[in-house]
Amino acid sequence: LAKTTQPISMDSYEGQEVNITCSHNNIATNDYITWYQQFPSQGPRFIIQGYKTKVTNEVASLFIPADRKSSTLSLPRVSLSDTAVYYCLDQGQAGTALIFGKGTTLSVSS
Amino acid sequence: DTAVSQTPKYLVTQMGNDKSIKCEQNLGHDTMYWYKQDSKKFLKIMFSYNNKELIINETVPNRFSPKSPDKAHLNLHINSLELGDSAVYFCASSRTGTEPYEQYFGPGTRLTVT
Numbered sequence: 001l002a003k004t005t006q007p008i009s010m011d012s013y014e015g016q017e018v019n020i021t022c023s024h025n026n027i028a029t030n031d032y033i034t035w036y037q038q039f040p041s042q043g044p045r046f047i048i049q050g051y052k053t054k055v056t057n058e059v060a061s062l063f064i065p066a067d068r069k070s071s072t073l074s075l076p077r078v079s080l081s082d083t084a085v086y087y088c089l090d091q092g093q094a095g096t097a098l099i100f101g102k103g104t105t106l107s108v109s110s
Numbered sequence: 111d112t113a114v115s116q117t118p119k120y121l122v123t124q125m126g127n128d129k130s131i132k133c134e135q136n137l138g139h140d141t142m143y144w145y146k147q148d149s150k151k152f153l154k155i156m157f158s159y160n161n162k163e164l165i166i167n168e169t170v171p172n173r174f175s176p177k178s179p180d181k182a183h184l185n186l187h188i189n190s191l192e193l194g195d196s197a198v199y200f201c202a203s204s205r206t207g208t209e210p211y212e213q214y215f216g217p218g219t220r221l222t223v224t
Contacts, residue, residue, distance in 0.1 A: 032210045043114075043200045043215025044153070085151070091210040097143060097155035097166050098213060 003027070003090040009105045018075045020104050022088030025069050033064060033071045034091040038103070039084045048073070049091070075106075083108045113137050114216035116201050122222045123191055131186045131219045133201030141165070142184035143202040143213065144176060153200070159184050160206055191223045 005023040012018045024033065032051050036044040048055055050062040050071070061074040075082060085103040114135045123129055135142065143166075144156040158166035162178040173189040184201060201216040 034210065034212070041218070043202070043218050044213075045215065046212035049210065049212065087153075093207070093210055096210075097158050097168075098145075098153075099155070100145075100153035102152065 003099060004088045004101055006086075006088045006101065006104045008102060009107070011107050011109065012078055014079055014108060014110050015077050018078050018082075018106060018108075020073045020075075020086055020088070020106070021070060022073070023070050024088070024090045027068050027090050028092065030093065032091050033062065033068075034089045034098075035060070035062065035073050036087045036089065036098075036100075037084045038087065044087060044100075047086075078106075078108045080108050080110060082106060113214050114201055114203055116199075116216040116219050118219060119217065120220050120222075122224065124224055125191055125193060127191050128187070128189045129191060129221070130188070131199055131201075131221070133184045133186070133216060135182055135201075135203040135214070135216075137203055137214060139203040139205055139214070140181050141204050141206045142178065142181075143204075144184065144186050145200040145202060145215075147198045147200060147218070149197070156199075157184075157186075188221075191221075193223050196221055196223045 034049040035047040038044045048062045052064045055062045064071045087103040117132045141160045143158045147153045157176045159178045175187045178184045198218045198220050200218045202213040204213040205211040
């Protein structure tokens with residue numbers, strides 16, 4: 001069973017900022033929060049990962065509050081090509097399997 | 111250069127047949143995985159191999175047998191295929207260690223059993 005909870009779907013328009021919140025109330029001390037993106041007919045692709053506070057890369061930002069019970073993936077100025085399923089995962093050490101939930105289907109319109 | 115490759119991309123076969131899906135990674139990773147994504151798009155781990163040794167074997171029928179000839183390859187053989195085996199199968203790889211390294215996924219193999 002997935003250890004995270006996130007909205008099933010979200011809609012947005014091009015150019016807007018999209019924030020997807022994920023709940024992980026029982027995250028273990030050593031676990032990280034990792035986000036993957038999946039386009040139709042493709043394998044999941046790593047977006048960003050963090051342990052606490054804020055992490056930013058060229059694609060997204062990840063905000064994790066001090067209690068680590070939730071996190072928010074922020075996608076700045078989305079475009080049509082950002083339409084995909086976004087998965088939030090509670091990830092243990094490397095070599096362990098990823099446990100995927102249903103993800104959030106983001107639809108971006110023009 | 112493709113990091114994780116799978117062959118074939120599409121596989122259509124009849125019930126009762128035996129088929130194999132091949133996976134290769136050129137990232138130098140020592141852990142490889144097989145995931146299954148069903149028609150409801152739910153991704154689930156099937157197997158995990160570390161240095162050619164089976165680490166994870168989720169509740170998967172015995173008809174599924176992974177084989178790892180070396181660290182760069184992890185093949186999936188399926189015997190006596192059933193209709194319910196129809197799904198997209200993804201191979202993935204990652205480094206191993208104390209950090210939760212990202213997993214790299216292949217493009218998937220869409221298996222259709224008729």
